Amino acid sequence: MAECHTQNKAKLVSETRRRFEADYVTDKSDKYDPRDVERLQQDDNWVESYLLWRHNNVDETLKMLDESFQWRKEMSVNDLTESSIPRWLLEIGGIYLHGYDKEGNKLFWIRVKYHIKDHKTTLDKKKLIAFWLERYAKRENGKPVTVMFDLSETGINSIDMDFVRFIINCFKVYYPKYLSKMVIFDMPWIMNAAFKIVKSWLGPEAVSLLKFASKNEVQDYVSVEYLPPHMGGTDPFKYSYPPLVDDDFQTPLCENGPIASEDEASSKEDLESDGKETLETISSEEQTALLKKINVTEHTSKAEENEKVDSKIKAFKKPLSVFKGPLLHISPAEELYFGSTESGEKKTLIVLTNVTKNIVAFKVRTTAPEKYRVKPSNSSCDPGASVDIVVSPHGGLTVSAQDRFLIMAAEMEQSSGTGPAELTQFWKEVPRNKVMEHRLRCHIVESSKPTTLTLKDNAFNMSDKTSEDLYLQFANSSRESDFSTP
Secondary structure: OHHHHHHHHHHHHHHHHHHHHHHHHHHHHHHOOHHHHHHHHHOHHHHHHHHHHOOOOHHHHHHHHHHHHHHHHHOOHHHOOHHHOOHHHHHHOOEEEEEEOOOOOEEEEEEHHHOOOOOOOHHHHHHHHHHHHHHHHHHOOOOOEEEEEEOOOOOHHHOOHHHHHHHHHHHHHHOOOOEEEEEEEOOOHHHHHHHHHHHHHHOOOOHHHEEEEOOOOHHHOOOHHHOOHHHOOOOOOOOOOOOOOOOOOEOOOEOOOOOOOOOOOOOHHHHHHHHHHOHHHOOHHHHHHHHHHHOOOOOOOHHHHHHHHHHHHHOOOOOOOOEEOOOEEEEOOOEEEEEOHHHOOOOEEEEEEEOOOOOEEEEEEEOOOOOEEEEOOEEEEOOOOEEEEEEEEOOOOOOOOOOEEEEEEEEOOOOOOOOHHHHHHHHHHOOHHHOEEEEEEEEEEOOOOHHHOOOOOOOOOOOOOOHHHHHHHHHHHHHHHHOOOO
8 A cells, every 4th residue: 555655656756847848838937947947857855745736636736836937036045045044134043943842843932022013114024024934944854843922022013914924835835744833922912813813724634734832832832841941941052153153963972982981871892882882993903902991801812802892883783774975975865863762872874975975074963962972973084984973872861853953064184183182273274065964853752662663782682673674664564554444
């Protein structure tokens, strides 16, 4: 049944492309940006997002594409950059991306109190909305956002129904499938009538996504760590510009190799494992020194030690999916799979493969730096070589679907050194447009047999299936059951 569903979806995508080209592009080619028309022919996910929003009705999908593409050209969406937006509008902090909701969706903040109704600035404000949504869509293809419509301290001068309608249309027509929900916080009674109109604009498909919340209720959708104090949260974030408030990625707890001062509760096995996990990124001489330092075994020969290390590293089965970037192939492609909390300490693997003819420097950042050890998190990869990065939760902290990882990579000159000092200087000087970025989400796999889902220190040989293997197997079986006849 799953195969039948896939084939049917492919037919709908093909029909949509063919009919849009024949019925719309031929007559309205000057009304569309050629880059959008080309992308429609190449990006299956983009076509599917429009089809899904129109319940696979091709006729309705074509109308939606027509409206969306004309808007994209009128707004010059493909050419919107930071310099397209007036600086004062970026400085005021009325619209930005920051944090995640409890489902792991990015928060898109609209602080209504900073908005003053003025037809002279309306177009610039609309461009700012389009700039953020397009920027996000290119980075997180298909991953929805939660709109935080913050109405606290809002006066009558801030009520601009035309601007609200534009935001609604962005998610109804221009960015289908990107709205997880819209949380309306602390709405004044004077706006009750206005939001009855908003509900009619949303339509029956999306009205259920509208959530009205007070200070006591908003935590049903967003945890306190990503809520500002006026919403009852503990997030210390303060908006400022420049630079753009965009990502929440920071350097993880551990850079390269084991942490200098472990918690007293850390066992000898943990230290042994931490030491071994770094061996792929250091020289053979350093391997010997490290093995002696952590005292793996007092009377084991170097050959036996290396054999144990090799077998333990090989126990990390490579992830299945691959993102093929211009500098690095990254596996897994989208999500890091961790076991459930019952599994004990969990580990997962990121594999980077250099597909260039030069050395590629890379570093790993995360939205939850206090939670994770990442080894190595700042290093380099030789041409044609691969590097295995071990990611493990730290100090008993639990993995969350809200957590994100960012892989940054850039080519180095042949003469450049790759030591810590050289890498630090390299990242200070490398131009932003030369840096490849790729983001990974976290996924927690629930199972009644957690030891087969995690890369646990003392259970590497219990199963040759990784978390991702089992998740994909579970997902496939679920999809089959979803489309089976009742």
